[in-house]
Amino acid sequence: MVDMRINFAGVEFKNPIVTASGTFGFGREYGEYYDLTKLGGICVKGLTVTERLGNMPPRIAETPAGMLNSVGLQNPGVDAFIRDELPFLKSLDTVIIANISGNTVDEYAEMAEKLSNADGVDMLEVNVSCPNVKAGGMQFGTTTDGVSAVTAAVKKYSKVPVMVKLSPNVTDIAEIARAAEGEGADAVSLINTLLAMRIDTQTRRPVLHNNMGGLSGAAVFPVAVRMVWQVASAVKIPVLGMGGVMDGDNAAEMMLAGASLIGVGTANIVDPYAPLTVIDALGEYLAHNGIHSAKEIVGEVILN
Amino acid sequence: MPNRYICEITASERMTDTAFAMTVNCGELAGEVHPGQFIHIKCGEERLLRRPISICRADADTLEFVFEIKGEGTRWLAERKPGDRLDILGPLGNGFALPESGNIIAISGGIGVPPMLFAAQSATGGVTALLGFRDDDKVILTQAFAEVCDTVRVITDDKGYVTDLLEEELNNGAHSAVIACGPRAMLKAVAEICKRHNVPCQVSLEERMGCGVGACLVCACATQIDGKDHMRRVCKDGPVFNAAEVVW
Ligand SMILES: Cc1cc2nc3c(=O)[nH]c(=O)nc-3n(C[C@H](O)[C@H](O)[C@H](O)COP(=O)(O)OP(=O)(O)OC[C@H]3O[C@@H](n4cnc5c(N)ncnc54)[C@H](O)[C@@H]3O)c2cc1C
Ligand SMILES: Cc1cc2nc3c(=O)[nH]c(=O)nc-3n(C[C@H](O)[C@H](O)[C@H](O)COP(=O)(O)O)c2cc1C
Ligand code: FES
Numbered sequence: 001m002v003d004m005r006i007n008f009a010g011v012e013f014k015n016p017i018v019t020a021s022g023t024f025g026f027g028r029e030y031g032e033y034y035d036l037t038k039l040g041g042i043c044v045k046g047l048t049v050t051e052r053l054g055n056m057p058p059r060i061a062e063t064p065a066g067m068l069n070s071v072g073l074q075n076p077g078v079d080a081f082i083r084d085e086l087p088f089l090k091s092l093d094t095v096i097i098a099n100i101s102g103n104t105v106d107e108y109a110e111m112a113e114k115l116s117n118a119d120g121v122d123m124l125e126v127n128v129s130c131p132n133v134k135a136g137g138m139q140f141g142t143t144t145d146g147v148s149a150v151t152a153a154v155k156k157y158s159k160v161p162v163m164v165k166l167s168p169n170v171t172d173i174a175e176i177a178r179a180a181e182g183e184g185a186d187a188v189s190l191i192n193t194l195l196a197m198r199i200d201t202q203t204r205r206p207v208l209h210n211n212m213g214g215l216s217g218a219a220v221f222p223v224a225v226r227m228v229w230q231v232a233s234a235v236k237i238p239v240l241g242m243g244g245v246m247d248g249d250n251a252a253e254m255m256l257a258g259a260s261l262i263g264v265g266t267a268n269i270v271d272p273y274a275p276l277t278v279i280d281a282l283g284e285y286l287a288h289n290g291i292h293s294a295k296e297i298v299g300e301v302i303l304n
Numbered sequence: 305m306p307n308r309y310i311c312e313i314t315a316s317e318r319m320t321d322t323a324f325a326m327t328v329n330c331g332e333l334a335g336e337v338h339p340g341q342f343i344h345i346k347c348g349e350e351r352l353l354r355r356p357i358s359i360c361r362a363d364a365d366t367l368e369f370v371f372e373i374k375g376e377g378t379r380w381l382a383e384r385k386p387g388d389r390l391d392i393l394g395p396l397g398n399g400f401a402l403p404e405s406g407n408i409i410a411i412s413g414g415i416g417v418p419p420m421l422f423a424a425q426s427a428t429g430g431v432t433a434l435l436g437f438r439d440d441d442k443v444i445l446t447q448a449f450a451e452v453c454d455t456v457r458v459i460t461d462d463k464g465y466v467t468d469l470l471e472e473e474l475n476n477g478a479h480s481a482v483i484a485c486g487p488r489a490m491l492k493a494v495a496e497i498c499k500r501h502n503v504p505c506q507v508s509l510e511e512r513m514g515c516g517v518g519a520c521l522v523c524a525c526a527t528q529i530d531g532k533d534h535m536r537r538v539c540k541d542g543p544v545f546n547a548a549e550v551v552w
Contacts, residue, residue: 025519060522269514
């Protein structure tokens, strides 16, 4: 038996697989398909201080081995989440991560306080990397000053471990990760989606109503592996790696690059059972290679 | 419960130059479907996203759907042969709420016609089917409708619009509900006509989808309920919506 447990920033995960924010709603929908307690953790849809309706459709475009989305942080707001969704999530024996996005540093702080005081949130994921809203998110995540300011504010108010979600839309992601670590972030997660665009050649119009959106899925996997490796090499805090993980071998590869936990996002959209398949296949990979504990492969890439 | 099924294709028939009727064998799935619901079909490994297709008919063991070749995914589907297997997620979405009694009008246009057959078949009261097609070559399923409806009226674009028939029918007699499926412009017109005639109307909408199960929020439809805006999910809250709530 392989020991799949991972202690990540002081939080105990039963296995390394976490569902990525925005691809898993608040869990209920996939709960119709399987027992959610099989998951290492659930990261919920990005929350904002007040309700957001999101962007107009079309919000999705297919690409070779991937997809663009421009949902635009549609969510009921943090208070409604705590009231209507958290009790269900809390009842599940799995780690619950609340993902937050703000327009201002104060908004991040306000949500951090509310959510970390609400019973049931085990960890915060601070989204400074959403490419789909004009104000909020990515404008903080693309500069070290922005990331430092948000991280410091969230750390000040949060009672639970704080993970900062990094944007791949930067020149030097390691520098941004160090800024988060410098302000006391307990972990970092990456990557969010890559800013992208598709145009219908017949109509000459962008496929997405929002013109641009975020690329995810297998297409981004090699970029994500590279960035996870760069970040894991640059910081001491643990890394949750995601971006195009579609199967167990992808998960193993990203762990070798330095990720302790693995986020599964777009794969859910293709197959509701994807996270379970990834958990099983990762376990098989480890067993097959004579590895007794999942944590043993984290960062164990042998460089040339 | 919705689930993922690997189903065998038992029949595939070309209906027009671009439309195909396909039957798959899947008892568990076929036994649970309601009119207006859809299935989400993986169209080959080359394409990441599943394609949503409405259910046209179902019996104890088999399920039939009709689709039109629009792009790469539906082209791939059209090339499948009996004996091939399909990866299907379903049944998904909220179907039509068919009234317990009274006569209904089922109005549809183009590739919106097939799902109305399932609804017409399942209705308890009388059904008047109004079917609109681009031209004579595109006309499908009229015989099947005739078997389950009291009245079937077919119109092609050169002679007029299916919404003209709706006006006539509503002027002629009382109906407890109108159900509709077709292009958005048609549905919008149907919604306006029903509002004017004060008849409850349900429309089946289309939107580009990801998960199909309600989790990714890409399939948004703007609706308004009691003056408040809501973005609802075509895949989970729909695809059938109360026409009066849709922000056209
Ligand atoms: C609830 C629902 C029920 C449907 N039922 C039927 C049916 O019974 N018969 C039928 O022929 N068609 C139906 N459609 C439309 C069908 O899903 C599209 O024609 C199909 O997805 C096109 O795929 P493609 O790869 O051939 O086209 P492409 O243009 O190559 O597809 C590119 C992407 O856009 C999406 N897309 C393109 N057109 C549509 C559309 N009209 N609606 C939603 N997504 C679209 C595709 O799914 C894919 O993700 C339905 C759509 C919805 C939302
Ligand atoms: C439809 C969709 C919605 C998303 N919404 C959010 C979000 O609200 N907050 C966030 O931090 N990331 C969001 N993401 C990004 C994912 O969490 C993830 O970082 C990214 O998609 C890369 O992983 P993947 O390739 O496995 O999907 C979203 C991604 C998708 C596809
Ligand atoms: S397609 Fe994912 S929520 Fe509707």
